[in-house]
Structures are given as C-alpha cells and as structure tokens.
Amino acid sequence: MIPVTNEKELHMELAKDALKSLTGDVTVSLWGQDLVDGKIVLYSGRLKEAKIDNRIRERLVTAGLIFFNYRSPDFLKASMVKWDPELNAIYLPVESFPRIWKFLKTSVRNGMNLKKQAGLDCTIDRPEDIIDLSLLDSNARIAFIQNDKVAYKSKELSQYEKRLIGNKQRLLDDRKNMYFYSDEEEIYHDKDCSMVKKIPILSFKASTKRPLGKSPCPACVRRMLIREACFPHTNQIRPITAMLKTGWISNKQLEHLVVNDKIKLFVEAPGELKVVGKEDSWIITGFDEGIYNLYHNNYVKVSATERYITDGYHKQGVKSNRLHHLFDYINDYSYVGHVSFVNEQRKDKEFIKKYGFLGTIIVGIKTAVKSYFKRKRFNKNQLHLVR
Numbered sequence: 001m002i003p004v005t006n007e008k009e010l011h012m013e014l015a016k017d018a019l020k021s022l023t024g025d026v027t028v029s030l031w032g033q034d035l036v037d038g039k040i041v042l043y044s045g046r047l048k049e050a051k052i053d054n055r056i057r058e059r060l061v062t063a064g065l066i067f068f069n070y071r072s073p074d075f076l077k078a079s080m081v082k083w084d085p086e087l088n089a090i091y092l093p094v095e096s097f098p099r100i101w102k103f104l105k106t107s108v109r110n111g112m113n114l115k116k117q118a119g120l121d122c123t124i125d126r127p128e129d130i131i132d133l134s135l136l137d138s139n140a141r142i143a144f145i146q147n148d149k150v151a152y153k154s155k156e157l158s159q160y161e162k163r164l165i166g167n168k169q170r171l172l173d174d175r176k177n178m179y180f181y182s183d184e185e186e187i188y189h190d191k192d193c194s195m196v197k198k199i200p201i202l203s204f205k206a207s208t209k210r211p212l213g214k215s216p217c218p219a220c221v222r223r224m225l226i227r228e229a230c231f232p233h234t235n236q237i238r239p240i241t242a243m244l245k246t247g248w249i250s251n252k253q254l255e256h257l258v259v260n261d262k263i264k265l266f267v268e269a270p271g272e273l274k275v276v277g278k279e280d281s282w283i284i285t286g287f288d289e290g291i292y293n294l295y296h297n298n299y300v301k302v303s304a305t306e307r308y309i310t311d312g313y314h315k316q317g318v319k320s321n322r323l324h325h326l327f328d329y330i331n332d333y334s335y336v337g338h339v340s341f342v343n344e345q346r347k348d349k350e351f352i353k354k355y356g357f358l359g360t361i362i363v364g365i366k367t368a369v370k371s372y373f374k375r376k377r378f379n380k381n382q383l384h385l386v387r
C-alpha cells in the first residue's frame with residue numbers, strides 16, 4: 001500500500017541534486033503528483049515540427065521533471081522537458097515516454113490520493129488519463145496506451161476518407177508537383193519534408209508553381225530550391241546538396257541563383273558540377289581542394305553578337321576559394337557583354353599606353369565607378385523569398 005505523502009516534502013533535497021545534473025538553465029522543477037491537474041503531451045519527431053498552436057509554443061519553457069522509484073528510495077532522476085505553465089502540460093518525445101512513465105505514473109496516482117485525502121475533486125480516474133496522444137494520431141492510425149507504452153491501431157476509414165487518402169497519394173506521386181501545402185496554413189513544403197505527412201487529407205494541396213501568398217517552410221526551403229535546380233532529375237538532389245554545402249552556398253544565394261537567374265544544376269561526374277545559365281553551360285571543379293575552377297562551353301565566334309556553341313569545355317581562367325564568386329561570374333556573363341568587355345580592355349590598354357600615368361588614373365576611376373553600379377544593381381535584384 002502506497003502511503004499518501006507529499007513527495008516534495010520527502011525528496012526535496014535529492015531532487016535539488018538531480019536538477020543540478022541537468023545541463024542548461026533549469027529553474028522550474030515539475031513533480032509527477034502535480035500533473036493530476038495537467039497533462040503529458042506526446043509527440044514524435046522534432047518538437048519544432050509538431051502541430052502545436054503558436055500561442056502555446058511561445059509559452060513553452062524548459063523545466064526539470066522529477067521522477068523516482070517508489071521501490072528504491074535512492075532512485076531519483078530529473079529530465080529536461082518543455083512545459084506550458086498555463087495548461088500545466090509537459091511535452092515529451094514519444095521515445096522517452098516509456099522510460100519516464102513507468103516511474104511517473106505512481107507519482108500521478110499519489111497526486112490523486114493526495115487530492116482525495118484533502119477532500120478535493122479529482123478529475124481523472126487513472127493516471128493514464130493525463131496523457132494526450134492527439135499529436136500522434138494521423139489520417140490512418142490512432143495512438144493508445146497499452147502496458148505503459150504507446151501503441152497504434154488503424155482507423156476505421158469511411159469511403160470518403162479512403163478517397164481523400166488516395167487523392168493525397170496521387171498528388172504526391174505526380175512528378176510534376178513540386179510544392180505541397182495545407183489550405184489552412186501559410187507555408188509550403190518540399191515533397192520529402194516530414195511536415196507533408198502531417199498535413200490533413202482534407203486540406204492537402206499540391207502545385208507545380210510556388211503557391212501565391214505563402215512562404216517556404218524554413219526546414220525544407222533548401223531542398224525545394226535544389227529540386228527546382230535539377231528538375232526533373234531528382235536523383236541529383238543528394239549529390240548537389242552535398243556540393244553546395246561544401247561550397248558554403250547559403251539559402252539566400254541559392255534562392256537568387258534558382259529563382260532570379262534560373263540556373264540549372266547537374267552533377268556530371270564526381271566532383272564536377274555542371275551549371276546551365278542563361279546562354280552558356282559551365283563546369284565547376286575543385287570541390288575536394290576548396291579552390292574552385294571554372295570551365296566554359298566551347299563556341300565558335302561568328303561576329304561581335306553571334307556565335308554558336310560546340311562540344312566540350314575550356315578553362316575560363318577564373319579561380320576562387322569562394323564558390324559563390326564563380327556563380328556571380330556565371331550570372332554576369334553574356335557573350336555580347338564578354339566581347340565588349342574584351343574590346344574595352346584592349347581600348348583601355350591603348351589609352352594607358354598613349355597617356356601614361358594620367359591614363360592609368362582615368363581608367364582606374366572608370367573601372368571603380370562601373371563596379372560600384374554593378375554591385376548596386378545586383379543587390380537590388382535580391383528577391384527575399386527566404387527569410
């Protein structure tokens with residue numbers, strides 16, 4: 001028979017020690033017996049991705065949950081949890097639940113007895129009643145507690161629900177669809193984002209274009225951009241992701257490349273990234289060394305405004321330890337621009353030859369002014385889809 005005593009009076013000193021063992025700044029301690037008026041909300045995956053109301057999410061604080069073993073008085077542990085003070089709700093990952101619950105449930109029962117002893121109303125009949133499993137339910141299955149563990153059973157589906165599930169799968173399988181979202185939310189996702197599974201079948205939508213008025217999910221925006229850059233060759237997503245990571249290309253830079261400049265990316269051979277720009281194709285090498293080297297498609301010059309592209313690549317003579325410098329170069333390149341640049345360089349050289357030191361100064365000023373305006377134009381073109 002479990003004596004009805006207040007756990008806090010009995011174990012406060014041990015609890016203080018256990019709380020000290022936690023890393024981070026834990027100022028709140030929670031006791032199982034107090035959860036009689038609260039709840040334990042279980043979630044799977046990352047808390048960041050769980051479907052929690054934003055108002056609740058903002059209230060969550062880090063707290064130390066005390067749990068101990070009634071059979072062995074020295075066994076007392078603390079675990080860091082997220083806690084909503086307003087609803088007295090603890091958020092626990094479903095994986096750590098069984099380990100904690102086998103001890104915690106005795107404390108919850110103790111809390112029930114404490115209430116009865118004090119002549120207060122107890123709103124629950126069993127400790128399990130405080131467990132909230134709603135975040136674990138999906139379109140197809142329902143979570144329940146069995147032998148102190150979480151188990152699942154399939155939902156009985158109506159014809160209508162079966163049709164909606166089929167519809168969601170069809171939209172996901174359609175290779176043309178790039179963006180997935182819920183009618184009721186303001187963000188859209190990549191097909192592989194774990195949030196897609198959680199979108200209810202009733203409000204599930206898919207689109208080949210970015211849905212207007214919605215913004216990209218911060219967790220999968222990079223994958224969406226890379227998918228777009230190599231579409232429809234989705235098997236390229238993985239190697240391209242690795243190469244862009246090696247080259248420290250930020251989401252913002254990537255967005256600019258894909259959305260504004262509409263570049264396409266392919267991994268031609270290991271360590272060779274092919275970039276298809278407005279007019280030309282390029283190959284970037286040097287991912288292992290961290291010195292990136294640019295190759296340009298071969299072409300035959302016809303006139304100052306005309307040429308045709310032929311097989312193969314030549315070294316462009318552009319090297320950098322920053323991958324994004326090469327992308328900047330690619331985006332600035334146009335054949336006409338390149339020819340006039342070469343002509344201008346030749347003229348500048350002749351000018352310097354003719355006027356000596358004065359010529360050098362004038363050419364220097366001209367170049368500085370030009371590059372200033374070029375930078376300004378580049379900054380103005382930023383789109384800011386990524387926040």
Ligand SMILES: [Zn+2]
Pocket residue numbers: 188189190193194195217218219220221
């Ligand atoms: Zn996402």
